[in-house]
Amino acid sequence: MRLGRWWLPLALLVLWQGLCSLGVFPPYKLPSPLAIIAGLVDLASQGMPPGQRLHWHLLYSLLRVGAGFAAAALIGVPLGLIMGASPRAGRLVSPLIEMLRPVPPLAWIPISILWFGIGLPSAGFIIFLGAFFPIVLNTIAGVTSVSPLLVEAVRTLGAGRREIVRKVLLPGALPNIFVGLRIGLGIGWMTLVAAEFTGVKSGYGLGYMIMTARDIQRPDEIMAGMAVIGLTGLCIDGLVRLLQRRLVPWQ
Amino acid sequence: MSLSLTGIHKSFPGENGAPPLKVLAGLDCAVEAGRLVSVVGPSGCGKTTLLRIIAGLEPADRGRVLWQGAALAGPSRRVGMVFQQYALLPWRSTLGNIELGLEMAGLERDQRRAAAREYVEAFGLAGFEHSFPHQLSGGMQQRVAIARTLILKPELVLMDEPFGSLDSQTRDAMQEFLLSLWQQRQDTIVFVTHNVDEAVFLSDEILVLSRRPARVLARLEVPQARPRDRTSPASNDLRRQILSLLKQEQVGLV
Structure with a gap:
């Protein structure tokens, strides 16, 4: 890693710290980077609310995203494969998807709390909705991007419908499926925090942690929480990209 | 008598309200087992459609395709296909x-x-x-x-301009390679090409198709023993004969 890519963010951090030290921004509105780091240490050691420490918040948030995202992938990828492979299925289902897709996942929060109450099922449902549509749509795009010539060639080698899907359409769509998974995971992660703002039963979650920090006026811990969310999102995306390089080596 | 096509009709729906495109209108032909037969014809005449029908990738509107007396409908393990784009x-x-x-x-x-x-x-x-x-x-x-x-x-191998995107030296080498394979295996090959030289060098027999809708204009035996000399007078004569047949078909097309 060379310094060249990082000088701009570093310079901004230094500027930010300088302006805060000079008293340009009041600390109760914009804490300095050093204060945020101190807040991060507090979150990790003492917790917010006190006793509920950062790693547990992170773990609960990851669990919610994991559940919602896994459901979205397990339903979205097969559905996308079917819709892409069979024009009839595509025509049947796509109006429904096109109708539901523009509704923001956050707009589902009230109804999902009504349906599932506050807790893992309702948060998982919101994340599912955020991740599902990009996964389905990119899987369909991936299947339709596979050259019909490959399908024909494999048919002359004796492949039936099932083998065409398993050996041609699925691997052929894999690069696009990964695009969908990455977008879906990103949206799911964003959606999660908002879902947690509205309340959690367990008392854990990064969104809940941030809202608690706001309630007791700790902007340093609010921004430290935001930084944790951003960095975690970056790490998850890096992991998916690593997996992609493993599974799609021909690209 | 092994591959036989009788009365094959095929047309494709015209696009944007155009009348349907008649590609094959009652084509008959036969290929004896164990032979290497080339199919040449003006571009767009329906050579590839013919091959796709035999391969079972495209149903014929009418007509029968028989291989060793049994009807071919849909892809079969007995029939293999090689495509131009690999x-x-x-x-x-x-x-x-x-x-x-x-x-x-x-x-x-x-x-x-x-x-x-x-x-x-x-x-x-x-x-x-x-x-x-x-x-x-x-x-x-x-x-x-x-x-x-x-x-x-496969007993029957269909090849759709398999060497069409290769440079000429690689193409020559691949032709020799194909011949050596075929001489060992004794299978039947139907080889579609737009390259008359290739047809003359490879085949036992050449089917010259007319322009669309395609029918068999001529069925020419290639009597020369292998290995063949690409520039022998007999090859040149045959090439001239095919080219003049194709040229008549091109009249009015360009």
Whole structure:
């Protein structure tokens, strides 16, 4: 890693710290980077609310995203494969998807709390909705991007419908499926925090942690929480990209 | 008497309200088993459609396709096809592509590997077993595609301009390679090409098709013994004869 890519963010951090030290921004509105780091240490050691420490918040948030995202992938990828492979299925289902897709996942929060109450099922449902549509749509795009010539060639080698899907359409769509998974995971992660703002039963979650920090006026811990969310999102995306390089080596 | 096509009709719906495109209107032809027969014709005359019908990739509107007396409807293990654009799966290695048909046939992994390795050896692909198609030259890709088809031991092999995208030296080498394979295997090959030289060099027999809707204009025997000299007077005469037939068909097309 060379310094060249990082000088701009570093310079901004230094500027930010300088302006805060000079008293340009009041600390109760914009804490300095050093204060945020101190807040991060507090979150990790003492917790917010006190006793509920950062790693547990992170773990609960990851669990919610994991559940919602896994459901979205397990339903979205097969559905996308079917819709892409069979024009009839595509025509049947796509109006429904096109109708539901523009509704923001956050707009589902009230109804999902009504349906599932506050807790893992309702948060998982919101994340599912955020991740599902990009996964389905990119899987369909991936299947339709596979050259019909490959399908024909494999048919002359004796492949039936099932083998065409398993050996041609699925691997052929894999690069696009990964695009969908990455977008879906990103949206799911964003959606999660908002879902947690509205309340959690367990008392854990990064969104809940941030809202608690706001309630007791700790902007340093609010921004430290935001930084944790951003960095975690970056790490998850890096992991998916690593997996992609493993599974799609021909690209 | 082995492959026989009788009264094959095929038309495609016209686009944007155009009248339907009649590609084949009552085509009859026959290919004797064990022969290498080329099909030449003006471009767009329906050579590829004909091959796709025999392969079972496209249903004929009317007519019958018989192989050894049995009707061919849909792809069959007895019929293999090689495409001009190779049609290899880009995510599979050389071995993976060659094994593809054996997987469909339900062979065990070890047996597949062993069979594929034999073909890798015989097809001059040793050292490239684990390469992906995009890492291979055009000639090598086409050898992988041919191996993938022949490993299933089809009785009838359909080839749709298989050497059409190769440079001329590679093309000549591949023609020789195909002939040596065919002489060992004694299978039946129907070889579509727009290249008259190629047809004259390879075939036992050449079917010259008319322009659309295609019918068989001429059925020419190629009596010369192999190995053939590409520039012999007999080859030149035959080439001249075919070219003049094709030229008449081109009149009014260009």
